[in-house]
Amino acid sequence: MKFLLSKEQWYALRDDRTNRIIKKNLGDDYSVGVIIDPKISESYALQCMTILTCNNLARWCRKIIIDMPDCNQTISSVFDGNLKNHIQKNMSEIDPHGNFTFQKIDEGKCSLLLCIGDPKRDLTKPFFWIDSSGWLAGYGYCTNSSIEQRSEKNPIGPAFASCLASAFLFSQAINTQDIPKFSNYYSLFDYKQNSNHTVLQNPNIPNTIDIGKICQVGCGAVGSSFDYLLALTSYSGDIQLIDFDVVKYENCSSSFAFTVYDAQENKVETCSKFLQKGNFSVNTHCKSYNDFTNEPNFEHYNPDLILCFANEDDIWTRIQNIIPCIVLHAATTESWAVTFGRHTPIKEWCIVCAFYHLIDAKFVGQCSTGVIEDSNKNTIVGNLPFLAPCAATFVLAEIIRLNMNIIKKSNYVHFSLKNPFSISESHRKKMNDCMCTTQPSNIFKQLHNNTKFFNI
Numbered sequence: 223m224k225f226l227l228s229k230e231q232w233y234a235l236r237d238d239r240t241n242r243i244i245k246k247n248l249g250d251d252y253s254v255g256v257i258i259d260p261k262i263s264e265s266y267a268l269q270c271m272t273i274l275t276c277n278n279l280a281r282w283c284r285k286i287i288i289d290m291p292d293c294n295q296t297i298s299s300v301f302d303g304n305l306k307n308h309i310q311k312n313m314s315e316i317d318p319h320g321n322f323t324f325q326k327i328d329e330g331k332c333s334l335l336l337c338i339g340d341p342k343r344d345l346t347k348p349f350f351w352i353d354s355s356g357w358l359a360g361y362g363y364c365t366n367s368s369i370e371q372r373s374e375k376n377p378i379g380p381a382f383a384s385c386l387a388s389a390f391l392f393s394q395a396i397n398t399q400d401i402p403k404f405s406n407y408y409s410l411f412d413y414k415q416n417s418n419h420t421v422l423q424n425p426n427i428p429n430t431i432d433i434g435k436i437c438q439v440g441c442g443a444v445g446s447s448f449d450y451l452l453a454l455t456s457y458s459g460d461i462q463l464i465d466f467d468v469v470k471y472e473n474c475s476s477s478f479a480f481t482v483y484d485a486q487e488n489k490v491e492t493c494s495k496f497l498q499k500g501n502f503s504v505n506t507h508c509k510s511y512n513d514f515t516n517e518p519n520f521e522h523y524n525p526d527l528i529l530c531f532a533n534e535d536d537i538w539t540r541i542q543n544i545i546p547c548i549v550l551h552a553a554t555t556e557s558w559a560v561t562f563g564r565h566t567p568i569k570e571w572c573i574v575c576a577f578y579h580l581i582d583a584k585f586v587g588q589c590s591t592g593v594i595e596d597s598n599k600n601t602i603v604g605n606l607p608f609l610a611p612c613a614a615t616f617v618l619a620e621i622i623r624l625n626m627n628i629i630k631k632s633n634y635v636h637f638s639l640k641n642p643f644s645i646s647e648s649h650r651k652k653m654n655d656c657m658c659t660t661q662p663s664n665i666f667k668q669l670h671n672n673t674k675f676f677n678i
């Protein structure tokens with residue numbers, strides 16, 4: 223298939239969401255040189271970080287030079303065998319007008335340098351680095367990683383590290399700042415950070431997990447990135463994908479999944495392609511969540527988890543109206559942050575409590591009879607390339623924890639990707655006058671007692 227847009231037409235559309243936030247156009251001026259650890263052929267984490275970082279950088283940086291050895295990818299059957307070929311093809315589909323080359327890097331010719339893992343050589347120019355293993359993501363400036371690689375297939379640390387790389391380089395590209403040398407590490411197992419990664423928690427996880435029956439509401443930037451991350455695993459599960467929308471060129475800036483050749487395709491179908499090549503059983507529903515709940519066999523889906531990645535109109539009240547099982551939500555903000563929330567029925571706040579401040583509506587009646595008199599209208603909001611992938615990573619981390627029978631006390635996480643990054647977690651309580659306070663707990667038990675995570 224041929225891509226017909228001129229360079230100017232394409233970048234005007236592609237960079238629209240990004241430029242709405244940074245209030246300027248990055249243009250062709252910035253180039254990133256990416257130097258990859260030669261041990262990539264034997265490391266799942268290095269392969270994951272490289273695939274995801276190149277993918278995300280290509281969504282905002284128009285000139286990228288990559289220095290990596292030839293090797294076969296051992297991540298997933300979803301991707302082509304040769305890693306370099308896969309990345310090259312993927313980047314050219316993400317940005318057909320991009321200038322992406324694979325060669326030895328002339329440091330003087332790159333605006334910014336990124337090392338993935340240990341570059342195994344001395345660099346003369348300041349550089350940013352990322353590294354990861356299991357739940358850990360490390361990053362730093364002009365220092366070196368001390369993470370030991372493990373053979374385990376955990377995508378969380380690598381995905382998070384790739385978001386940190388893209389966010390850091392992006393903020394330097396729009397406003398270059400003098401930064402002192404540093405190293406820092408996060409564990410997404412418990413959201414802790416430290417300059418010494420050996421004090422952080424990094425438990426092993428199973429290589430294969432049946433993530434259960436999932437209803438994914440929304441296949442936009444966060445939802446599609448989530449499905450792309452699932453393709454990096456050997457997990458299985460049964461997934462209902464619900465979204466009425468089609469992919470537009472503007473969507474190519476902020477998701478791991480969409481390329482220009484997905485334009486005009488239903489978002490649910492693009493997402494389904496990644497999952498079906500793996501071990502997932504997928505049904506697509508190209509319709510609104512409301513229409514989905516009116517399907518004749520809706521009650522038979524009875525999911526273990528609902529993932530809410532949509533924010534249109536009255537989605538939160540519609541979900542709470544059906545007396546849901548555990549709901550996870552993730553969203554991005556215009557202030558460079560992502561938010562993640564968990565909503566366990568009866569015990570915790572609900573998804574309406576979480577978005578109460580955004581709902582311009584009055585609830586009438588109780589339980590499942592609540593209707594909305596008025597709701598806020600959708601407007602196009604800005605988004606930054608690395609936010610939705612980061613939000614998706616937080617959701618997958620929670621799903622892995624749930625499958626390890628671990629439920630953390632905190633049910634809300636806020637992470638700012640504005641340099642210097644900052645993370646906070648808390649336990650949010652029910653709102654006093656929310657609809658969830660009047661929904662009877664015995665109905666939740668009746669409906670969900672047999673679902674996978676209800677009694678954790």
Ligand SMILES: [Zn+2]
Binds near residue numbers: 574652657659
């Ligand atoms: Zn509530």
